[in-house]
Amino acid sequence: MPFCELSDGARIWYEEAGNRSAPPLVFSNSLGTNLAMWDAQVDEAEADFRVIRYDQRGHGRSPVPAEAFSMERLGQDVVELLDLLKIEKTDFCGLSMGGMTGIVVARDHPARFGKLALCNTSAHMPPADLWNERIKAVTENGMEALVGGITERWFTAGFRRDHPDEVERIAEQIRATEPAGYAGCSAAIRDMDLRPTLSSIRADVLVLIGDSDPSTPPQDGELIADNIAGARKEIVHAAHLSAVESPAEFNRAVFSYFREN
Template identity: 45%
Template sequence: MPFLHIAGERFRYETTGLRKGPALVLAHSLGTRLEMWDALVPHLAHRLHLIRFDARGHGRSAAPDAVYSMGDLGRDLINILDALDVPQAHLCGLSLGGMVGQWMALNAPQRLNRLVLANTTAHAGPHRLWEGRIKAVRKAGTAPIADAVVESWFTPAFRQATPAEVARVRTMVAETSAAGYTGTSCAMRDMDFRHDLSHVGTPTLVVIGAQDRSTPPEWGELIASHIPGAQKVVLDTGHMSAIEAPEAFAAALTRFLA
């Protein structure tokens, strides 16, 4: 799998699908990597040029031991698009990826065509909750929290029906470096776009999981109600809607991008 070297840092990426088709960036959640989108890719590759990458702090991309900001993650994406000679793209981000999408819409809207914000939020909750998780991961790494994370991400029915898929995602969480996880957690802790959403001019679709415990439906509803002209779709899933319901997710995304 190829790498880009940008300003002395390495980023793993993958491009698949229709090379001359519209470009669609898929941005993953905290604690996963580009393989998070594996179930969705077959439903989209015949019509879109798909770009996936490991975000800073994840997978095999650079994971400096530092406090990251949402701007750091957004500028990483801009640099990746520049390196791939993609002046403008659709962006679909889930959870953390949706937060990066909001940053892009507010700070680099000229790089976006359409925006899909899935299972995400404009504000990720009280600082004290993040501080507790950051402290725990710095002390013991990500493996001890992996079970609790995936339990909160998937519905009980999905966990029971597809234990191998849940285990695959759990492995991604457990293999995320402590430095990368905590650095990214700082970016999520410090993010607050709630008062800026009315300035988003990019056509936007908000995907909400009806059983999402990590970013509850009301958080997605807030985004949809504050971005002018935003569309909304509710899927009967937990947090990882693109994994639990890839066909329904792809259908909603395809309708919106068309």
């Protein structure tokens, strides 16, 4: 079974696609989804890359760990997955929480990562009370209590109207997320402030911004791009889950970046 056993006793589920001899590319999912959020990207990426995607802790098939964890631990999870797969260096694409994970690995493990696409993400997401309220809501009432509000933030009104099947596909991923897994990752985001160390990152970075994203609004992406030397920036017409809402535009921006020499 494709689980990666981690050094702190947790496990994460991963899947591979594409050519094993091609350059590796890791995809890291958002809070409240699982690795299937990347289906439209894998369909294109597997022709040119060794695609590795995984479920963040407490999401998808990855069990909820017993102990609390930090964003730094989520970054370490990726590194330990690379160790298991004997991959010395990889490119990386993460969205929202996955993008936060990308900031951490670019900062803490620069030798293991080449290009990184940090999509619809932020280096800091206050206020803490908002996260505490979400943690309380899912702990007491389950994930269904948040589904409507999340999908409204994640997709524009036009997309929700015209693509209800896709919205429902993501809604099902949210419902299927273990409340304790969502709560644990929410606490890691609540306690995260990566802003002071952005300027230490020397990686080749693309920051992708959704022009209608209320969850990690454009100014959050601008701050990341402005503080990482040489970072590039792309704007896509989408709300928060741009890889799902605007897959053609997302893929064009991200894969043209990864395919550059």
